[in-house]
Amino acid sequence: MGSTLFDKVWDAHVVKKIENGPDILFIDRHLVHEVTSPVAFLGLKRRGISVLYPNKTFATADHNTPTKNQHLPVEDPLSANQLAAIEKNAGDYGIPYWGLGHHKNGIVHVIGPENGITVPGATIVCGDSHTSTHGAFGAVAFGIGTSEVEMVLATQCIMQPKPKTMKIEISGSLSFGVTPKDVALYIISQLTTSGATGYFVEYSGKVFEEMSMEGRMTVCNLSIEMGARGGMIAPDEKTISYVEGREFAPNGADWDRALDYWKTLHTDEDATFDKVISFEAADIEPMITFGTNPGMGGSIMSDIPKDFEGSASYKKSLDYMDFKEGESMLNKKVDYVFLGSCTNGRIEDFRAFASIVKGRKKADNVTAWLVPGSHVVEKAIKDEGIFDLLTEAGFEIREPGCSACLAMNDDKIPPGKYAVSTSNRNFEGRQGPQSRTLLASPLVAAAAAVTGKVTDPRTLMQVESLTE
Amino acid sequence: MAYDKFEVLKSSAVPLPIENVDTDQIIPARFLKATERKGFGDNLFRDWRFNSDDTPKADFPLNNPRFSGKILVSGKNFGSGSSREHAVWAIYDYGFRCVVSSFFADIFRNNCLNIGILPVQVSPEFLQSMFKSIDANENTEFEVNLPEQKIINLETNESESFNINPYKKDNMINGFDDIDYLLNLVDDIKVFADKTPI
The missing domain is CATH 3.30.499.10 (Aconitase, domain 3)
Structure with missing residues (x-):
């Protein structure tokens, strides 16, 4: 029997299966921000250990930062303290940090794709539930808590029971004035905020094939709002051309090797999902x-x-x-x-x-x-x-x-x-x-x-x- | 880093009969600015518990002197929304060790298990009977028995079994932590890292 897109990416990252327990999953890219990381870094210090792969870790400041006068010192002392903490932690452990004022600074889920950190077939985590955004590239991407941030910093792995799989297919094309955000809000209104809890979703059908990469990011971003851990869309030519040439994307021989892997990333025809839900694009306004x-x-x-x-x-x-x-x-x-x-x-x-x-x-x-x-x-x-x-x-x-x-x-x-x-x-x-x-x-x-x-x-x- | 062991908890419970309690209600984002894990209990359910002038709202269950205990009982889909672990820190810091609901959001459940709060998922019927018992007698005690995976209403003797992953159960009973487990596997992880495709 064939495998789903999700199964392929997940299974390729299982370091070890614990009997009657979670899988130990290797994480390719770890995104870190100022709010959910300080206690994780404190944990490392208490244990007297380091970050195992600083080069697979990327830090930014986005959640508490002002949107005016970013060139001036941050007025709120608590926010300033958190920003100082991430800057110091990133420095201490050799993690690239794009703080306030840096030309690459921005919302963690926007800068990941922009810089080629987000690539198909990767496992990506961040202490933020909207990490599901990166699933638009055919990555297994999901949000984690601070204990898990510490876990990934320390071991580049996470322990997770493998979620069930759900396919959401939408046939037809979107009507005039209907956008990816409407698609996502429509799905959530139909499924409720807990309708996909326990599942990892794959979005499929013409609507998603026709969608731009940015539209796909909007849809996958909102997967968590129906309770799903994440959502993903199979990579295609659009995905590959978006990624190609970005700073942290593979290049040279690595690019060719990555392409060979990415070409396998689609759900096989004879694969089965734990749940399949179908909608018509014409019903979405x-x-x-x-x-x-x-x-x-x-x-x-x-x-x-x-x-x-x-x-x-x-x-x-x-x-x-x-x-x-x-x-x-x-x-x-x-x-x-x-x-x-x-x-x-x-x-x-x-x-x-x-x-x-x-x-x-x-x-x-x-x-x-x-x-x-x-x-x-x-x-x-x-x-x-x-x-x-x-x-x-x-x-x-x-x-x-x-x-x-x-x-x-x-x-x-x-x-x-x-x-x-x-x-x-x-x-x-x-x-x-x-x-x-x-x-x-x-x-x-x-x-x-x-x-x-x-x-x-x-x-x-x-x-x-x-x-x- | 070990946390408190959890075996058997006998306690009265605090009812919060609301559905879809999201983590923004458990701890609003403006209280996430700490760099250490302390003091979060003060702001648990901040905007439901306090008026804007910081006076307590009398009708909120946590402010009702009738209710106390180490068990929080709430409606379905508890803990939806943000992945902020601050939500479970606030619940723990306030003094709860167990949350009972008929359905939990995924990341919230993991966060609970990672710091030593036991999330107990019961049937909607059992949940309603718990609310009823507490309403009739706020001193009703419940036994949450992790080794036997059972929750018992000690007033009515009604009980129900609950599920927990055997690995996580063992961790909670012994106060073990996933990171200690993984640190023993770092050599295997490095070998694996060298052959990942991207």
Whole structure:
């Protein structure tokens, strides 16, 4: 019997199987950031041991960093202390560190692919649940806790029971105005936030084949939001050409050797999954969430449902949002718009946002924070003229970082305010205490930013195409 | 590095009958700025436990003097969201040693096991009967028996078995840690590393 893509990559990395226990899995690339690593480094010091493979480890600062005046000392003493800790730890153990101000600095899941650290067939971990992003390249990539960060620093291995496999296939092609973010929010709304817990997902079908690498990253990024440890897409020509020539990608003879391996990375025809779920692309419309977890979402055209799983928790959720069952999501007032995060902070996301803004202005009632995922993205925004287009329309473009996605820095949505966000979580208080988050695509976020309310972006796109 | 051993825990329990409790509720991101593992219990469920002026919210179970104990009982899909281990540090630091739910998020479950908190997954029916017992009598004691993989309501004598990976069970009973185990295999790991394809 054949193997799935996931099985092939996982099995190629098993150092040892413990009887009745987890597999010992070798990790090719370990990404480290300032928030989940300091206690892991303390553990190494207590044990008196070193980092086994500093050259397979990469460190950045992204979660707590300010998105304004990055050239100045960080004002918040606790954040500054954490940044000092990672810089010292990286220095002490010989780990490359791209801190604040470094031209390669950015969100860990944006800079991994940008620099060729993320490659097909690799095992990649990071102390961050959105490590699933890297699955877009056909890597087995997943988030870990700090004890496991210490484990990987010390031994380059992790102990994990092998997850079950799930295939999510979507047939057909996406309709006008429907983006990868909508695909992911649609899947999560159908599966709920625990529908894929215990599974590793492979996305397959024409929709994903037609998707750009950045779109695939958005989809795989959100795998964790349905409970899956990770999600992956088989590498193809698009994947290979994205990776080729990037700084840390294999080159020369190593490249040829890697290509031979990557060509084997697809699910065999006779392979079986523990679970298979199928959807039709035609059923997916621009999405928006109305509740306090990413599964509480629906088409932007639809009303807030009257019956929803878990009635007591659902009521609590709607009370938090100050929404009522049966209300329409369209035309709801929007106070803030956040474009950015490891989900939607890449250049294609800024292009999509700018395509709606072109010829329009930011609505006066909206505060908008547009935060590139990295300095590389920031440079592309400037080079392509997007920076000028957006600033002339009244938008502020910040410096790179995780920013308002989790509001560890000053970028907090104020209590009671509504934010249309391209990030990944609408949990209570996620974007600041008492903040209210509506998750959506960059197109929906842009439509909200220029109209000041929840708006179907297709109406703005159609008007534009008619005038052209 | 060893942690506290876990064999049999007898305790009353604190009920939190809410579903999909995510790690941002367990510990909001703004409290993740420490560089050492201490003091996280103070901010456990911070925004559910305290008003914005830091006064306790009287109706939150952790602030209700009726409820106490080393067992936290909560609705399904507990611990979803972020991988932050700070969430389980906060639960441990507050004084809980066991979390009971009808369903746990994956990374959260691993994080619990890695620091010596026992995640006990029970049936939805057993979970409801636990909530009922605690509501009727907040002093209801439960026995969480790891060697026998059993949780017992000592008031009603209702019990249920739970699953745990045998390797992890052995680790918890003995207070062993995965890193000690792996450090003994470093030579094998180096041999493996030399033949990885990328």
